[in-house]
Amino acid sequence: MKSLFQTKLGALLTAALFVTISAVTANAQEPSRLQLSSLDHLAAKASQSVDVNIDERLMRLASKAFSDTDAEEREIKKVIAGVKGIYVKVFEFEAEGQYSSADMETIRTQLRGPGWTRLVNVTSKKEGNLEVYLLMNGDMVNGLAVVASDVKELVIVNIVGPVDLDKLAKLEGQLGIPELGIESNKKKNDDEK
């Protein structure tokens, strides 16, 4: 017959195993987190490359670090509340054609997955193509992805968690997110009325 000690030890080990497996798989299960490592090889061809990784742990630190008394930091804190990660990759090239359609496809394939919707009413003040995607879960936004591409530049921004275009606009130039010059055409039309 099993002793109480044996039973407790078994339960403890099972719980520990469960926690470990949950921690390991948590990242893989986050559907709005894009796998961007397929683009890493472009850094060798790029004249400049930037790789920003602010994961959930860093986001928590950021929330703690931003002050409630400073107006700008208070605003950022509000915007990033609930955000679980910000991932940015920027590649600038000296020559054209340094990244291929296959490179783009590795990202677009993920953005064709369930829940992702491309916003059509978004443009950028900057030159080049801009694609903005939201990961929807019912009415809730669970993630955002921006693919900005030009012949000599490729920018991917992936925000994990509840975020919208207005929030993204407020984060441009902060937390390693480049200035994307994103404009919502709907908003622009509303302003023109």
Next chain:
Amino acid sequence: MSTIRTLIVAVVLLCVTCVSVVQGKGDDFNSVVKMIEQFYGVKHEEIPFLAKAGMKVARTAARIKGGTARRIAEAGSIKLAVFENQDFNGEFIKFRNSLNGALNQTWQPLIQTLSATEEEQTYIFLREAGEKFNVLVVTIEPRDATVVQVNVSPKNLAILLKDPEGTGKAITEEATIIDQE
């Protein structure tokens, strides 16, 4: 009974492994300096205190986005290794992978920038240290490199997070310009 013994041994072994991993990563600053030395076949220099004070006049003040010069590192917390007038030839992607591999247990990579045209690499890692935060900045240029580790307050962590690239440069400048108190 033998099952209990096996389980206890397994748990103890797991704990010992975890502890040794943490201890092995304890002095990451020196590990990174050694890694750079081995990867590039270079040697870091000890900088005399007076020489460091002399460097102060040679450079501009720390540049932080939207503000004037200010101290970022906590007083007395700076660890600095400088490599001067040596060749840093090597595949930077390979170096980046080695560096990330060496630090990924205890440090969070915040931002990594590579400039092929300028042949410049900058890596910023973060970790919690009680109420404060440790920041590790590695900068590799064609002929020089620096490794800086500092403690920062939550307030200065906010500055770093708002402008990681600019603040990372400011930390390196601060460590090499301003004499440690």
